Amino acid sequence: MDSNRPRSVRGRRFSPRTDRIGPPGGAEGFDSGIQEDAGRCAKRPGYQREHLAPQAGGRSGDGIGSVGARHYAGGMLIGAHVREDDPVVSAAERGADIIQMFLSDPQGWKKPPSHPQAQELRDSDVTVVVHSPYVVNLASLNNRIRIPSRKIVVQHAEVAAEVGAIGLVVHGGHVTQGEDDAKGFDNWRKFVERQQAEGGFAVPIFIENTAGGENAMARSFEQLARLWDAVGEFGVGFCLDTCHAFAAGLELVDVVERAKAITGRIDLVHLNDSRDEFGSTRDRHANIGKGTISPDELAAVCAAAGAPVVVETPAEGQAADIAFLRERLA
Numbered sequence: 565m566d567s568n569r570p571r572s573v574r575g576r577r578f579s580p581r582t583d584r585i586g587p588p589g590g591a592e593g594f595d596s597g598i599q600e601d602a603g604r605c606a607k608r609p610g611y612q613r614e615h616l617a618p619q620a621g622g623r624s625g626d627g628i629g630s631v632g633a634r635h636y637a638g639g640m641l642i643g644a645h646v647r648e649d650d651p652v653v654s655a656a657e658r659g660a661d662i663i664q665m666f667l668s669d670p671q672g673w674k675k676p677p678s679h680p681q682a683q684e685l686r687d688s689d690v691t692v693v694v695h696s697p698y699v700v701n702l703a704s705l706n707n708r709i710r711i712p713s714r715k716i717v718v719q720h721a722e723v724a725a726e727v728g729a730i731g732l733v734v735h736g737g738h739v740t741q742g743e744d745d746a747k748g749f750d751n752w753r754k755f756v757e758r759q760q761a762e763g764g765f766a767v768p769i770f771i772e773n774t775a776g777g778e779n780a781m782a783r784s785f786e787q788l789a790r791l792w793d794a795v796g797e798f799g800v801g802f803c804l805d806t807c808h809a810f811a812a813g814l815e816l817v818d819v820v821e822r823a824k825a826i827t828g829r830i831d832l833v834h835l836n837d838s839r840d841e842f843g844s845t846r847d848r849h850a851n852i853g854k855g856t857i858s859p860d861e862l863a864a865v866c867a868a869a870g871a872p873v874v875v876e877t878p879a880e881g882q883a884a885d886i887a888f889l890r891e892r893l894a
C-alpha cells in the first residue's frame with residue numbers, strides 16, 4: 565500500500581503507523597490574518613529571520629495520494645484559511661469544503677489548547693487542515709529555535725488530530741546566511757526520523773514551499789530535491805503554495821509536474837495570487853485576479869495538482885475565490 569498517502573479521513577483516527585508522517589505543508593498568511601501576514605511578510609526580505617518559518621494541510625481518503633474521498637466522488641475539495649474561533653460558520657459563509665486554521669498564536673510558542681469545536685468539526689462535512697505557527701523552523705541550527713520547533717509541531721499534530729485534521733502544514737524553514745544548509749536538511753531528517761521511531765505524528769505533516777531566502781529548505785526545485793532526499797523516505801507530504809512558488813521564481817506552468825517529480829505527491833495546494841512580481845521573493849497574497857498571476861494559470865495549477873485547495877487570501881474575497889475555482893474545476 566502506498567505509505568505516502570495521508571491517513572486523515574474525518575472521523576477516522578490516525579493509526580500508530582509510520583505513514584502518519586504523511587504530507588506536511590505550510591502556508592503563509594491567511595484569512596483576516598492573511599492581510600496582516602501579507603503586510604508582515606512584505607517587511608521581510610525572505611527567510612533570514614529565525615522567527616519567520618513556513619506552514620500547510622488537507623484530508624485524505626482511501627484513494628491514492630492525499631486527496632479525500634469527496635474528490636473521487638466528483639469535485640475537488642476547495643476552501644479557505646479561516647480564523648480559528650468559529651471555523652464551522654466560517655466554512656459555511658464561504659461555501660468551503662475544507663478549512664485551514666491555526667490552533668494557537670501563529671507568532672507564539674505556546675502549546676495549542678484543545679479546540680472548543682473539536683467534536684463539531686469532527687462531525688461536520690468540512691474537511692480540516694491545520695497550519696503550524698510561523699515561528700517554527702525545523703531546519704534551524706539554533707537550538708533555541710529548532711528544539712522548541714520540534715516540540716510545538718508534535719503538539720500541534722496531536723491537537724490537529726482532535727479536530728480530525730487531514731494534516732499539519734509546516735513551512736520548509738531555513739538556515740541563516742553563512743550557515744551550512746546541509747545541516748538544515750539534516751535537521752529535518754533527524755526530526756522526522758526520530759518522531760517516526762516514536763510512533764510518528766498524530767496527523768500527516770505537509771511541508772510547504774516558501775517564497776524567499778537564499779538559505780531556504782523548500783524554495784527552489786534544487787532545495788526541494790535536497791529536502792526530499794532527507795525526508796522523502798519517511799512519507800512526508802507536500803503543500804504547494806502558488807504565491808510562494810511564483811515569488812520564488814518558479815514558473816507555474818509546469819510547477820506541479822516538476823514538484824511531483826521530486827516529491828512524488830502534492831497533498832494540498834495553497835492557491836494564492838501574488839501582490840508582487842514573478843521572482844520578487846516577497847510573500848504577499850492576493851485574492852484571485854487581484855494580483856499579478858493569471859487566474860487561468862492558477863486554475864490550471866489546481867487542476868494539475870488534483871489535491872485539496874485552500875485559499876489563503878484576504879477574507880472578504882475568499883467566497884469569490886472559492887466560487888471561481890469551483891466553477892473552473894467543475
Ligand SMILES: [Zn+2]
Pocket residue numbers: 590591592593619772805834876
Ligand atoms: Zn501558503
